[in-house]
Amino acid sequence: MNPASDLVNKLWRLCALLRKDGITYQQYVTELTYLLFLKMASEQKDEGRIPEQYRWRAITAANEAEVLQRYRQALVDLGNPDKVSDRSVVAIFQNATTVVREPATLRKLIDAIDGLHWFSDERDAFGDAYEGLLQKMAEETKRGAGQYFTPRVLIDVMVNLMQPQPGEVIQDPAAGTGGFLIAADRHMRDATDDYFALSPAQQKFQLGQAIRGIENVPDTFRLLLMNLHLHKIDPDHLDLGDTLSPKGSGTQFKNAGLILTNPPFGPAGGPPTRDDLTITDRVSSYQLPFVEHVIRALRLGGRAAVVVPDNVLFDEGRGKALRQRLMSWCNLHTILRLPTGIFYAQGVKTNVLFFTRADDEAPTKDATEAVWIYDMRSGAPAYGKTNPIRPDDFSEFVKAFGDDPLGRANRTDTGEEGRFRRFTRDEIAARGENLDIHWLKATSDEAEDGLETPEDIAAAIEGHLKLALEEIGALVTDLGGEANASELAEAAE
Known part of the structure; x- marks a missing residue:
């Protein structure tokens, strides 16, 4: 199977974690946008634009009692131009909010994303996987x-x-x-x-x-x-x-x-x-x-x-x-x-x-x-x-x-x-x-x-x-x- 297609199918199956709470497909893909951005920056050693407390490893290291609160604060601060100087980061997180209600659900999403293999011998699969998610969203909506x-x-x-x-x-x-x-x-x-x-x-x-x-x-x-x-x-x-x-x-x-x-x-x-x-x-x-x-x-x-x-x-x-x-x-x-x-x-x-x-x-x-x-x-x-x-x-x-x-x-x-x-x-x-x-x-x-x-x-x-x-x-x-x-x-x- 194409590595990107395999990633898309695995990510799409995670949608079930949020769909039971009445989350729409576009809300789900938007939520993945935030998490995938942080994960990609970590994988590609490009986290200099992100405050240290909101980087991927800081989010994954948080215990279940505090992970959701830290993630919510990350969304607020990463969209604030007074706290983040990079314009593209601010634009992606502008007015961002999470639809995740339970810390356990967020933990499952984070662990699942963290456990996926994002690279093949030829290229990273972030872009292809994201396009596949957008196509899935269009098909279902x-x-x-x-x-x-x-x-x-x-x-x-x-x-x-x-x-x-x-x-x-x-x-x-x-x-x-x-x-x-x-x-x-x-x-x-x-x-x-x-x-x-x-x-x-x-x-x-x-x-x-x-x-x-x-x-x-x-x-x-x-x-x-x-x-x-x-x-x-x-x-x-x-x-x-x-x-x-x-x-x-x-x-x-x-x-x-x-x-x-x-x-x-x-x-x-x-x-x-x-x-x-x-x-x-x-x-x-x-x-x-x-x-x-x-x-x-x-x-x-x-x-x-x-x-x-x-x-x-x-x-x-x-x-x-x-x-x-x-x-x-x-x-x-x-x-x-x-x-x-x-x-x-x-x-x-x-x-x-x-x-x-x-x-x-x-x-x-x-x-x-x-x-x-x-x-x-x-x-x-x-x-x-x-x-x-x-x-x-x-x-x-x-x-x-x-x-x-x-x-x-x-x-x-x-x-x-x-x-x-x-x-x-x-x-x-x-x-x-x-x-x-x-x-x-x-x-x-x-x-x-x-x-x-x-x-x-x-x-x-x-x-x-x-x-x-x-x-x-x-x-x-x-x-x-x-x-x-x-x-x-x-x-x-």
Whole structure:
């Protein structure tokens, strides 16, 4: 068995110690975040940033009568910038509290973690094990899990096709737990002998400035910091904030060479407040404003791969205006129609947009000459927890996409019986700028008929209801009824 997988399974079984007290899966993983940070610092001889009384051996040496009190005090003090000078430590432990109620339970967690073997002949397993825990959490927490976790196989496909390069700024404006950023960093490390093939100046940029992300949920931001810390990525350019707000970091995160993201879908509870989002400034949902952010945040010639729901492809009003801007300023060269069920929110129909910002600030003609669409959805099996999507499922698309991250490889239109088609800009305009193009027999509903577990079926129903409320809210907004759209957004939460 893979050493990291073995660790994940053992750590996940420890969840039973806390689940009986009504602890959620995310609370459990957050608790492990604190303990694993202290354990990792001890194993890697990197405890200089931690006050001596709160280091791993000091916690493990405490007797049962005092271990819980010492641990609670450690969480308070490690998140206090007056007591700890290291910013990354303070950020991970900011406002940290424990959900452990009994000293005996904490002792069992500590002893179990202390007894695990964290190293193989090739590498330490802290980072891989933590990512595995995050994936387990997403699998077990269907409600809302898609907001912060993207299936690893899809991340790897998007990253490998976009070919991140050392020296460019790589951004995720909805970073979640950092899957895209870590995969991009790993891709570049593998190509440069862990950055040792780069000059000292290039190494400094890669280790301190290349990776940038924004996350709006404090608890998820903590998991993001820990995940990147375990993968040796500097957290200085990770911000807790709202990408769509002027007080967030969205307006500052400009000139990205590559953006990889799966932004949240659905009602946002209010329109974005950034002045530069001129097209989507009155849209009370996440996906359209995030797409406009990506367009504006790319440097000239920069590229992006963005996961979006179907309505981005066909919404009228501001949705249509956004697609016109996208195809004017960028070369939208590829759309991948994803199968249903690959996200933990069943019933949500999604796509990946691959596009490149034009080399000119204000192109005199549309940068998009044609859009290639690959349909992975029609005729696809019923994916879900019992049948997760695998790398081989993407092999035909990867081959069709080609080896050019800008979408300029030689491609073949497979015709009406095939999965890969080319549509010219004029053909799209004749369709009223509607990019929701499919030609094979639609079988997504039949695929959902194959769902087996009650959880998958309930999640599929929930996903359809949320999308229906969202589309009604978008219509109301276009008609000028912002207050009513806001009420619908709240109802969908």
